[in-house]
Amino acid sequence: MNHVLILPILLPLITGAGQLLFYQAPFALQRLLGFASTFWLVLLGVWCLQVAGSGEHLIYQPGGWPAPFGIVLVLDRLSAIMLALTALLGFCCLLYASSGTDQRGAHFHALFQFQLAGLNGAFLTGDLFNLFVCFEILLIASYALLLHGGGRARSRAGLHYVIINLVGSALFLIALGTLYGLAGTLNMADLALAVAQAPPSDAPLLAAASLLLLVVFGIKAAILPLLFWLPRAYSAASAPVAALFAIMTKVGIYAILRVFLLVFALGESPLNHTAWGWLWPLALLTLALGGVGVLGSNSLRTLTAYLVILSVGTLLATISFATEASLGAALFYLIHSTAMTAVFFLLADLLGQQREKGYDRFSAEGPIGHRWLLGTLFFVAAIAMVGLPPFSGFVSKAWILQASATQPQGLWLWAVLLGATLLTLIAVSRTGSSWFWRPGDMAKPYPLERGPLTLVAGMVGLNGLLAAFGDPVMHYLELTAVQLLTPQDYIAAVLPEGRMTAQEGSP
Amino acid sequence: MELLYAITLGVLTTCGVYLLLRARTFTVILGLTLLSHAVNLYLFASGRLTASAPAIVGLAPTAADPLPQALVLTAIVIGFAMTAFVVVLALKAAVELRNDHVDGENPDEDRA
Numbered sequence: 183m184n185h186v187l188i189l190p191i192l193l194p195l196i197t198g199a200g201q202l203l204f205y206q207a208p209f210a211l212q213r214l215l216g217f218a219s220t221f222w223l224v225l226l227g228v229w230c231l232q233v234a235g236s237g238e239h240l241i242y243q244p245g246g247w248p249a250p251f252g253i254v255l256v257l258d259r260l261s262a263i264m265l266a267l268t269a270l271l272g273f274c275c276l277l278y279a280s281s282g283t284d285q286r287g288a289h290f291h292a293l294f295q296f297q298l299a300g301l302n303g304a305f306l307t308g309d310l311f312n313l314f315v316c317f318e319i320l321l322i323a324s325y326a327l328l329l330h331g332g333g334r335a336r337s338r339a340g341l342h343y344v345i346i347n348l349v350g351s352a353l354f355l356i357a358l359g360t361l362y363g364l365a366g367t368l369n370m371a372d373l374a375l376a377v378a379q380a381p382p383s384d385a386p387l388l389a390a391a392s393l394l395l396l397v398v399f400g401i402k403a404a405i406l407p408l409l410f411w412l413p414r415a416y417s418a419a420s421a422p423v424a425a426l427f428a429i430m431t432k433v434g435i436y437a438i439l440r441v442f443l444l445v446f447a448l449g450e451s452p453l454n455h456t457a458w459g460w461l462w463p464l465a466l467l468t469l470a471l472g473g474v475g476v477l478g479s480n481s482l483r484t485l486t487a488y489l490v491i492l493s494v495g496t497l498l499a500t501i502s503f504a505t506e507a508s509l510g511a512a513l514f515y516l517i518h519s520t521a522m523t524a525v526f527f528l529l530a531d532l533l534g535q536q537r538e539k540g541y542d543r544f545s546a547e548g549p550i551g552h553r554w555l556l557g558t559l560f561f562v563a564a565i566a567m568v569g570l571p572p573f574s575g576f577v578s579k580a581w582i583l584q585a586s587a588t589q590p591q592g593l594w595l596w597a598v599l600l601g602a603t604l605l606t607l608i609a610v611s612r613t614g615s616s617w618f619w620r621p622g623d624m625a626k627p628y629p630l631e632r633g634p635l636t637l638v639a640g641m642v643g644l645n646g647l648l649a650a651f652g653d654p655v656m657h658y659l660e661l662t663a664v665q666l667l668t669p670q671d672y673i674a675a676v677l678p679e680g681r682m683t684a685q686e687g688s689p
Numbered sequence: 690m691e692l693l694y695a696i697t698l699g700v701l702t703t704c705g706v707y708l709l710l711r712a713r714t715f716t717v718i719l720g721l722t723l724l725s726h727a728v729n730l731y732l733f734a735s736g737r738l739t740a741s742a743p744a745i746v747g748l749a750p751t752a753a754d755p756l757p758q759a760l761v762l763t764a765i766v767i768g769f770a771m772t773a774f775v776v777v778l779a780l781k782a783a784v785e786l787r788n789d790h791v792d793g794e795n796p797d798e799d800r801a
Contacts, residue, residue, distance in 0.1 A: 338793035363735035
């Protein structure tokens, strides 16, 4: 058994605990510890990508008990992609935070590590109850991170965010109780077999449980009727925290992929059709609302929060086709949109600090410091965000449109996606022209910190590289989609041999 | 016993949801607490209700399913921590925003 697989959870957990215990140690040491841990997570992410790239499922049993009885961690291509993305994003956010944000409240670094531990745990676990526990770990860390820095706006946004997520947790537990009561297991692979062989009389209850899970993941991912907490929460959080939260909605999407393409996907009439039927119209409406919200925002951070919603809508609408091409395209867009929304949250802070008044609000007018440098950066980032060539946004959107063209409902997605993109284009052009074009240079610009600027520029550059060298990435994602659509391999890898065939043989 | 159990669950959930929708932080927290009690009981019942059956094999003719009990313990601990957090947050918000509405502003304020 390869013990490395537990490290993405254990490393940040221990680091965070250490930072809490020795909080009186010099601040530089805490920062250094955080960097060391996150840097190792990046290396681990690369290792995971490489191991999972062989197409094998890597299994780790923390208690040493075989699968349906003991807890398992499973690494497949999807988990590896999410782990690597989280680690890289976490590293960038931590770098940005150490330009001063981390000193505005207590225990930033410890909370950050706990957040990463929860995220990594959610991506690795092969058990629904552990998914719940990991959700709670990442949520409680995110509650505290959201409030980091204090202030009225954060308290207001925090209340909504915390309460809706607590209700979500209660619903999650109800769904888990129903599933356990019917199937007698919560291991995802075992549950998939049990659900496939459940008697028809159990089907309505199982469908109810699957819909409850969709609601829970919908709260996390911010699907239409459940997303109204998001704009306020994301725009109130401090910049590096909001940037890290770009991955949080993607956890919901990961859970939707994992649960509905594995647990409810088997059997003669797979149960995921019930939930899938809801996904398509809701995703399309989410996408449309995201577009309208982007145009109607009153600050750059709110605009970015609506960009997050827009990306969730696009992702789920594409995923709901459930073909190899559409899943591959959606995963490529997931990487692109996570990176770019993070960049925009950081950029909003970077630009806001250089404005004379109003921070990042559109209503405020006035000169902005370092107009040419920041204007160019914003221009390039906006092009990358909207999805114009030569950046990966263009590649991903082209791929999504291509993948949906063969679908009967594809034209709807074409219309709504292109419409929302046009609205985004108008909104960011308006922002750029009103901030950089009309007002003149500031007489005495505020000092511009090199580090954060280089970091944001580097992240945009990475996005460009993703487009330039997208071929191996796209190939990897296509294989991931194939792996996602054959849950039998996952089950065969997790459960001991014989269990699957024995259950299939029984009536 | 099943009927009593089911009625208790129903009453707890109803009260919890009603209080949740009251939109004042204190009642919302009470509602969340009641809801999490209902959820914990529900989770416990997913292992079937058995009388005088310990969760250890061999002590009695029938053994109760130990897994839901473990799950409930975990859920209680997490729920407790979350409730503590939300109480502190609600106090902080009430002090900073000078009212206890979950939106942070009293919708009837202007009318008075």
